[in-house]
Amino acid sequence: MTGRRAAAAACAGLLLLSGCTSFADTLAAEDDAAAPTADPGGVSCPADRARPDPDRPRVDLAFRLDDDLRTVTGSETVTFIPDLPVERLVFRLTPNSPDSAAAGNRLEVDRVRGDDVAGGRYDDAGAAAPGGLYLVGLDEELPAGKPTRVVLDFTLSLGKASFDRVGTDEGVSWWASGAPLLSWEPGVGWAEDPFVRINGETTTSPASDTTVEVSAPEDLTVLMTGAQSEPSAARNGRRTWTSAEPAARDVSVAAGKFTTDARTTPDGVRVTTGVLPGADVDAARLGTWTVAAIAALEERFGPFPYRTLTVPFLGDYGGGIEYPGSILLATPSRSVLVHEVAHMWFYGMVGNSQFRDPWLDEAFATYAEALEDSTSAAVLAPALGVGGEVGAAMDEFPSFRRYSAVVYGKGSAALLAARKAAGDAAYVDANAWTIATPGDLRAALDDLPAAVGVLDRAHALGKDDAPR
Numbered sequence: 001m002t003g004r005r006a007a008a009a010a011c012a013g014l015l016l017l018s019g020c021t022s023f024a025d026t027l028a029a030e031d032d033a034a035a036p037t038a039d040p041g042g043v044s045c046p047a048d049r050a051r052p053d054p055d056r057p058r059v060d061l062a063f064r065l066d067d068d069l070r071t072v073t074g075s076e077t078v079t080f081i082p083d084l085p086v087e088r089l090v091f092r093l094t095p096n097s098p099d100s101a102a103a104g105n106r107l108e109v110d111r112v113r114g115d116d117v118a119g120g121r122y123d124d125a126g127a128a129a130p131g132g133l134y135l136v137g138l139d140e141e142l143p144a145g146k147p148t149r150v151v152l153d154f155t156l157s158l159g160k161a162s163f164d165r166v167g168t169d170e171g172v173s174w175w176a177s178g179a180p181l182l183s184w185e186p187g188v189g190w191a192e193d194p195f196v197r198i199n200g201e202t203t204t205s206p207a208s209d210t211t212v213e214v215s216a217p218e219d220l221t222v223l224m225t226g227a228q229s230e231p232s233a234a235r236n237g238r239r240t241w242t243s244a245e246p247a248a249r250d251v252s253v254a255a256g257k258f259t260t261d262a263r264t265t266p267d268g269v270r271v272t273t274g275v276l277p278g279a280d281v282d283a284a285r286l287g288t289w290t291v292a293a294i295a296a297l298e299e300r301f302g303p304f305p306y307r308t309l310t311v312p313f314l315g316d317y318g319g320g321i322e323y324p325g326s327i328l329l330a331t332p333s334r335s336v337l338v339h340e341v342a343h344m345w346f347y348g349m350v351g352n353s354q355f356r357d358p359w360l361d362e363a364f365a366t367y368a369e370a371l372e373d374s375t376s377a378a379v380l381a382p383a384l385g386v387g388g389e390v391g392a393a394m395d396e397f398p399s400f401r402r403y404s405a406v407v408y409g410k411g412s413a414a415l416l417a418a419r420k421a422a423g424d425a426a427y428v429d430a431n432a433w434t435i436a437t438p439g440d441l442r443a444a445l446d447d448l449p450a451a452v453g454v455l456d457r458a459h460a461l462g463k464d465d466a467p468r
């Protein structure tokens with residue numbers, strides 16, 4: 001995500017480690033001062049981008065937005081194959097985070113069932129009532145490799161509109177992370193991180209084979225994660241919208257009186273933008289900006305990770321929030337839009353623990369924000385001198401201001417400096433669809449000690465012993 005303050009702090013970002021697919025283009029685009037010195041032949045690139053885990057979770061979501069536009073009832077069916085033995089399943093209830101709950105949002109699990117399910121209970125995790133985590137106990141330990149299927153029914157109450165993942169305003173409702181989120185980190189275990197007061201993400205979730213079904217009042221248009229089918233014919237005043245995304249970590253849905261613009265990039269990515277009546281930017285302009293952002297970022301990081309991207313513009317609440325294949329745009333800013341599009345690679349495709357290693361998506365997205373701004377390198381340079389550890393976790397920052405300055409600003413500056421020192425590395429494609437760690441980045445930089453040196457001085461890679 002980015003808010004106005006974060007964008008300003010980081011207007012900085014130019015930089016860095018591209019996907020192998022664009023290596024030649026990236027070199028050609030560099031000016032002499034910034035040209036990598038590494039021998040391109042020395043870069044080890046995978047022949048193809050890594051594929052999603054064939055044993056990844058399957059998540060089927062069904063939402064019903066009530067006619068009051070303030071209540072969503074839903075059902076979530078998860079088929080999960082653990083790669084380590086487990087005694088329970090853990091779901092994160094993001095709308096119960098302290099700030100989100102203060103705006104009136106609330107997510108409750110009404111019922112859980114499944115052949116292996118013994119019961120469910122909430123865990124506080126520093127969130128508001130009824131709790132930040134929902135733990136589903138199993139009858140007995142489930143061994144690695146054995147699938148289990150769990151169905152959760154839930155009710156989501158939407159609070160007042162604000163710069164948040166969940167909310168409602170006249171003629172529009174949106175809910176991202178609006179269902180219990182399976183919080184599994186392959187090879188590590190359950191992510192049960194506490195919620196924090198800093199306005200940033202704290203989730204960890206695996207890329208999952210996902211379908212979404214939304215029933216909404218017939219006068220609303222739905223823009224969400226995944227390739228959408230045409231809505232059903234209206235019946236009893238409602239229409240049903242469906243989508244599918246084979247590797248989504250989470251899901252965003254917006255339902256509103258959107259005027260839309262749809263266009264397709266040269267590589268076949270379907271981009272749909274939407275604005276509400278009276279918006280101060282039109283859908284076509286957002287479409288133009290989005291397609292341009294995709295083209296610029298593909299040059300650096302390789303093909304866009306999804307078949308579709310939707311961009312509902314909610315109004316001006318001061319920022320943007322990224323979800324797989326969908327962006328909640330909450331300010332009419334082109335640089336914010338670029339930042340969120342960059343998150344499709346960093347967070348969406350190359351995942352991370354947003355609690356433990358927030359810089360792995362935010363520093364990279366911030367760098368990308370300034371791709372088209374030739375003055376940004378100069379703006380960026382001082383950020384490298386800011387105190388603080390780029391690789392710190394969310395609970396190690398005393399304020400949003402410090403988090404923004406160190407993770408967004410200094411982190412992106414460090415990535416630029418690393419690239420200038422050593423060149424590109426095969427990080428993006430090699431870690432596609434995983435939850436990457438600083439150790440994975442260090443491994444990708446194995447032949448580029450100068451880059452490792454820069455990032456180590458910024459304390460970005462300090463967690464080489466992180467779980468993996």
Ligand SMILES: [Zn+2]
Pocket residue numbers: 001002339343361362365
């Ligand atoms: Zn961001």
